[in-house]
Amino acid sequence: xxxxxxxxxxYGDFVAVNELSFAVQSGQVMGLxxxxxxxxxxxxxxxxxxxxxTRGTIRICGHDIANEPIEAKKLLAFFTDEPRLFEYLTVExxxxxxxxxxxxxxxxxxxxxxxxxxxxxxxxxxLPGELSRxxxxxxxxxxxLLHSPRVIFFDEPLTGLDPLGIRRMKDSILKRAxxxxxxxxxxxxxxxxxxxxxxxxxxxxxxxIIDGTLAEIRQKFEGLGGANLEEVFxxxxxxxxxxxxxx
Amino acid sequence: MIGAFFYLTGQSWKNRTLMRLRRMKQPKYLVGxxxxxxxxxxxxxxxxxxxxxxxxxxxxxxxxNRVLFESFASAVLGIILLGGWVFPHERAALIFSxxxxxxxFPAPVxxxxxxxxxxxxxxxxxxxxxxxxxLLLRHAISGSPAWIRxxxxxxxxxxxxxxxxxxxxxRTMLLDRGISNWKRRIIVLALAxxxxxxxxxxxxxxxxxxxxxxxxxxxxxLYYAQSIFQSGPLPYLLYPFRLxxxxxxxxxxxxxxxxxxxxxxxxxxxxxxxxxSNVAFEEASVEASKKMAxxxxxxxxxxxxxxxxxxxxxxxxxxxxxxxxPAVGLLWKNLIGAGQSFTWRFxxxxxxxxxxxxxxxxxxxxxxxxxxxxxxxVMGVLVIAGMIAGMFLFMSLVxxxxxxxxxxxxxxxxxxVLKAYPMRGWEVALGELLAPTVILTGVQWLLxxxxxxxxxxxxxxxxxxxxxxxxxxxxxxxxxxxxxSLLIPNAAVLYFPGWFHSGKGAPQGIEVMxxxxxxxxxxxxxxxxxxxxxxxxxxxxxxxGRMALGNYGAVPVGALAAAAIMAGxxxxxxxxxxxxxxxxxxxxxSVS
Numbered sequence: 152x153x154x155x156x157x158x159x160x161x162y163g164d165f166v167a168v169n170e171l172s173f174a175v176q177s178g179q180v181m182g183l184x185x186x187x188x189x190x191x192x193x194x195x196x197x198x199x200x201x202x203x204x205t206r207g208t209i210r211i212c213g214h215d216i217a218n219e220p221i222e223a224k225k226l227l228a229f230f231t232d233e234p235r236l237f238e239y240l241t242v243e244x245x246x247x248x249x250x251x252x253x254x255x256x257x258x259x260x261x262x263x264x265x266x267x268x269x270x271x272x273x274x275x276x277x278l279p280g281e282l283s284r285x286x287x288x289x290x291x292x293x294x295x296l297l298h299s300p301r302v303i304f305f306d307e308p309l310t311g312l313d314p315l316g317i318r319r320m321k322d323s324i325l326k327r328a329x330x331x332x333x334x335x336x337x338x339x340x341x342x343x344x345x346x347x348x349x350x351x352x353x354x355x356x357x358x359x360i361i362d363g364t365l366a367e368i369r370q371k372f373e374g375l376g377g378a379n380l381e382e383v384f385x386x387x388x389x390x391x392x393x394x395x396x397x398x
Numbered sequence: 399m400i401g402a403f404f405y406l407t408g409q410s411w412k413n414r415t416l417m418r419l420r421r422m423k424q425p426k427y428l429v430g431x432x433x434x435x436x437x438x439x440x441x442x443x444x445x446x447x448x449x450x451x452x453x454x455x456x457x458x459x460x461x462x463n464r465v466l467f468e469s470f471a472s473a474v475l476g477i478i479l480l481g482g483w484v485f486p487h488e489r490a491a492l493i494f495s496x497x498x499x500x501x502x503f504p505a506p507v508x509x510x511x512x513x514x515x516x517x518x519x520x521x522x523x524x525x526x527x528x529x530x531x532x533l534l535l536r537h538a539i540s541g542s543p544a545w546i547r548x549x550x551x552x553x554x555x556x557x558x559x560x561x562x563x564x565x566x567x568x569r570t571m572l573l574d575r576g577i578s579n580w581k582r583r584i585i586v587l588a589l590a591x592x593x594x595x596x597x598x599x600x601x602x603x604x605x606x607x608x609x610x611x612x613x614x615x616x617x618x619x620l621y622y623a624q625s626i627f628q629s630g631p632l633p634y635l636l637y638p639f640r641l642x643x644x645x646x647x648x649x650x651x652x653x654x655x656x657x658x659x660x661x662x663x664x665x666x667x668x669x670x671x672x673x674x675s676n677v678a679f680e681e682a683s684v685e686a687s688k689k690m691a692x693x694x695x696x697x698x699x700x701x702x703x704x705x706x707x708x709x710x711x712x713x714x715x716x717x718x719x720x721x722x723x724p725a726v727g728l729l730w731k732n733l734i735g736a737g738q739s740f741t742w743r744f745x746x747x748x749x750x751x752x753x754x755x756x757x758x759x760x761x762x763x764x765x766x767x768x769x770x771x772x773x774x775x776v777m778g779v780l781v782i783a784g785m786i787a788g789m790f791l792f793m794s795l796v797x798x799x800x801x802x803x804x805x806x807x808x809x810x811x812x813x814x815v816l817k818a819y820p821m822r823g824w825e826v827a828l829g830e831l832l833a834p835t836v837i838l839t840g841v842q843w844l845l846x847x848x849x850x851x852x853x854x855x856x857x858x859x860x861x862x863x864x865x866x867x868x869x870x871x872x873x874x875x876x877x878x879x880x881x882x883s884l885l886i887p888n889a890a891v892l893y894f895p896g897w898f899h900s901g902k903g904a905p906q907g908i909e910v911m912x913x914x915x916x917x918x919x920x921x922x923x924x925x926x927x928x929x930x931x932x933x934x935x936x937x938x939x940x941x942x943g944r945m946a947l948g949n950y951g952a953v954p955v956g957a958l959a960a961a962a963i964m965a966g967x968x969x970x971x972x973x974x975x976x977x978x979x980x981x982x983x984x985x986x987x988s989v990s
Contacts, residue, residue: 201817202983224820235815239735241711250720251727252819258720278711 152177152333153198153302157207160193160357167193169357171207175333175350177301180324181362182344183337184380185354186388191337194354195304198335199229211302225253228295232307234287236279242266243275245294253298265293269319284311292323303327305336309343321347341380351380353387360387399507403515411522418909426894427909434912459647466620468647469627472639479558479639482565483586487579488686490566490679492516499687503680510673512680517560517672524555542647546654550646553661557642560668567675593635600630638664713739724821728829729836732804736837745840752844756851759783763855777855784852791845794838795876799883802834806888806979810895813982823976831884831972838880846873867953874957878964882928885971886921892978928967936960 153175160168168190175181183191197204200216200223209216211223240248246266250258266272269289271282279287288311295303305324309317324347328334338344344351345365352362361368365380372383421427459467492513494502502512528551532544572582605625626632633640641660648654715733718726733740763780809816809830816826850869853860939959943952 196814199818201814203981221820221822224818227818229818231814235812237731237735237812239712239737240731244714244731244734247714247718247720248727248731251718251722251730252724252821254721254724256721276711 152179152212153335154210155194155198155207156209158194158197158204158209159206160190160197160202161205166357168197168204168354171354171357171359173352173359173362175335177331177333178328179350180328180334180336180348181350181352182348182380183335183352183354184339184341184344184384185360188356189354190357191354192306193357195229195306195335195337199227199304200224201229225298226300227302227304228298228300229304230291230295230306230308232310234279234284234291236287236290238279241276241278242271242282242290242293245290246297249294249297255298258297261297261299262293265296268323269293285313285316288312288316296327301332303332303334305334305338307338308336309338309340317343341384345380351383353384355388399511400514400518403511403518406515407519407522422909426913430912430916431909432912433915434909437912437915459649463620463624464647464649465628466624468640468643469632469636470623471643471647472636473627475554475558475639475642476636479561479565480586480590482562483569484583486566486569488566489573490563490570490677492563492679492683493686494683496687499683509676509678509680513563513673516563517669520559521556524552524559527555528552542649542654543651546648546651547646549654549658550643550648553645553658553665554642557661557665557668560665560672564668564671564675567672567677567679570677570679571675593631597626597630597632597635601626604630712737713741715740716742723825724819725825725829725832728826729832732808732830732833733836735808736802736804736833740837740840748844749847752847753851756848758851760851760854763857780852780855784849784855787845787848787852791842791849791872794842794845795879795883798838798841799834799880799887802837804833804837805830805884806891806975810891813895813979817979817982823978823980824973825976826979827888827972827975831881831888831975834884835877835880839877842876842880843873846876863950867950870954871957874954874961875964878932878961878968881968882964882971883925885968885975886924886928887917889971889975889978890917890921892975892982895982929964931967932960932963935963 155174156172158168158171159166171190171194173181183194185191193202196202198209198211198216200209200220203217212226214223214226216223236245237248246258246262249255250262255261263272266275269292271286271289271293274282274286274290279290282290288308303324308320308324312320321343324334324336328349336344336348348365350362350364351368353360361371363371368383369379372386422431494512494516498515502515507515528548531551532548569579569582573579605622627636641657641664644657645654645661648657712734715730718730759780762776806813806827819826821829846869850865853865854862936956936959940952940956943955946952947955
């Protein structure tokens with residue numbers, strides 16, 4: 152479903168992502184983790200076709216995003232950490248607009264249950280400025296899921312959500328994966344990733360440190376005392392132990 | 399504590415300056431700086447190099463008119479300061495940045511220290527403004543040495559700053575004592591009216607009544623004004639303000655030093671008033687700082703276009719079908735974003751109004767002209783109305799594309815969202831250009847109808863056939879003209895996204911001024927080049943067509959041919975704009 156081969160992104164002399172290769176299959180949820188500045192967001196933006204990679208190929212459900220961007224983008228959804236909405240469109244108008252862009256003929260049938268599932272059905276005529284951050288996040292998700300994407304990218308999806316929102320988001324991610332979507336999640340919340348991800352890819356300075364299923368990665372670090380993803384992360388990124396507590 | 403404030407203010411200024419200098423490594427800022435310096439040199443150089451050729455033409459101070467100048471300046475100052483008591487309605491709020499609120503408010507810093515910090519910070523702006531005013535108004539009015547003018551400006555600005563802060567504190571204290579804003583305004587305005595009334599009554603009794611015949615001569619007007627300013631109650635009323643302006647208007651060093659004492663005393667009194675006011679401003683300051691941060695964020699997001707008011711729900715211009723050309727979705731979205739209800743009904747109502755007004759004016763003009771007793775006033779009104787409508791039409795064609803920005807200029811902050819859509823670059827470009835084109839063309843067609851009707855007042859000077867030919871020609875050319883006009887700034891936004899910053903939170907400085915100048919000139923040149931083939935086509939078709947269709951009939955035909963050329967250019971431009979959008983990489987812009 153998602154294939155990256157030799158993905159490289161340069162900004163002048165600065166290497167943001169270097170020769171990154173991986174694949175995510177239908178039903179898999181891959182956690183993209185790494186320290187700040189590792190290249191996670193750049194990777195996701197390349198995968199979503201927002202910025203062109205300097206080198207390498209990206210395939211979404213078999214469509215090369217460089218040569219067949221329209222076909223590839225029709226199949227994916229990208230959720231940024233900050234909800235990006237048009238401040239002058241209401242919730243309802245956002246859905247109508249998204250339906251037109253993605254050519255979703257029966258969007259009204261799909262939108263209603265989606266809004267109810269996300270508990271924003273009563274906000275249909277509200278502007279983004281009248282919604283809380285969590286509500287905005289839900290609207291972005293409703294818009295993103297309207298065309299039933301087969302590939303989903305989440306960049307820090309749990310930022311700003313309350314505990315109930317986090318639980319619902321996790322359930323929603325797992326539900327889409329069960330329905331066959333290939334999902335990549337970038338987050339620093341390792342314990343939460345551990346609950347939803349089947350696979351993990353650790354990045355540092357734009358380089359892939361390790362990737363595989365959670366079980367494989369845990370097994371690889373078993374001898375070093377890598378019991379959970381947090382421990383694995385510290386070992387894999389060169390930190391042999393968690394940073395000391397600041398007095 | 400004051401040392402820490404000096405450190406914060408000084409380091410912030412130093413780092414901002416260093417950042418601007420470092421930015422010169424980027425060619426776009428370096429080129430901008432060179433052009434900006436060149437412009438400033440050309441503008442200010444002659445004034446600085448040839449002091450006697452100052453830009454002030456309103457006359458300078460002489461011993462005879464010194465009191466008049468001083469009184470007039472103090473009256474203006476008094477009115478400005480009175481505004482500080484009349485217009486504001488909020489509680490006292492010293493505006494701090496969000497970082498300053500986060501660091502200083504929870505810190506063990508007294509309220510008085512916060513006021514000192516605010517005063518210190520405001521001095522950076524006051525000193526800069528003093529420098530600019532001293533340079534720009536070199537040798538203006540006073541003709542005194544530079545240092546006297548600089549000190550004079552500094553005293554005026556510093557006292558005004560303190561007075562406005564003090565007034566805001568007093569306002570808060572009055573509100574706390576149950577005196578509402580309206581009560582305060584009524585009291586202040588009543589006192590002002592009382593003072594003006596006293597002056598008027600005195601003038602009526604003490605001065606000979608003004609001769610309206612003599613008032614046509616300026617010296618007589620000045621003499622009467624001088625009499626009011628020099629005697630009676632007004633000199634006493636304006637006395638504190640005269641103390642403020644006197645150092646600036648001092649002719650020499652001795653007079654300046656003599657004037658400095660009272661002005662500094664007044665400044666010190668203001669300072670004492672401000673720091674001794676025990677008013678809780680913190681809560682309102684936090685709120686005001688938050689609003690300011692939000693406003694800056696909005697300005698940044700909209701690239702300088704902000705109404706300052708929260709968005710209200712807008713009616714959709716038409717029902718958007720879920721299937722069809724995706725670019726129409728962007729048109730629909732941007733028409734909603736334009737802030738008006740651009741529905742079919744809206745256009746129809748205005749079209750009917752334009753037709754009714756235009757043609758009833760035409761009928762009136764014809765009736766007035768055919769009747770023996772033609773009313774010149776009616777004709778005059780129609781001619782003026784026609785000229786105003788024509789001027790608006792001209793302005794909409796020339797500066798309309800700069801004002802209606804519901805395109806990439808508005809959507810650039812959402813570029814990554816647009817790039818994720820399954821749309822080809824040209825589709826996005828087309829969708830972005832459609833809304834301003836529709837709005838501008840609609841408004842221009844309405845104005846053309848109006849102009850056509852109103853221009854009938856010109857009678858035989860503008861025959862009906864000529865008016866019809868010109869109106870139809872302009873109407874045919876308007877849509878393509880608008881698309882091409884819009885292509886250029888939109889291409890500039892996508893080609894140099896980092897240059898498109900404006901508003902308070904945007905990069906500032908001489909280099910940014912230079913960048914804007916480059917854009918303005920570049921846009922003008924590219925537009926003229928783009929119009930050249932269409933103009934040539936119009937000329938050729940018109941001269942051929944006039945043989946078969948006559949002078950007037952050939953105009954719309956020539957316009958159609960020119961419009962076809964412009965449509966071709968527009969189509970090519972949309973494709974190129976689409977390519978530019980596909981290549982746009984905002985993240986590299988922010989990294990570079």
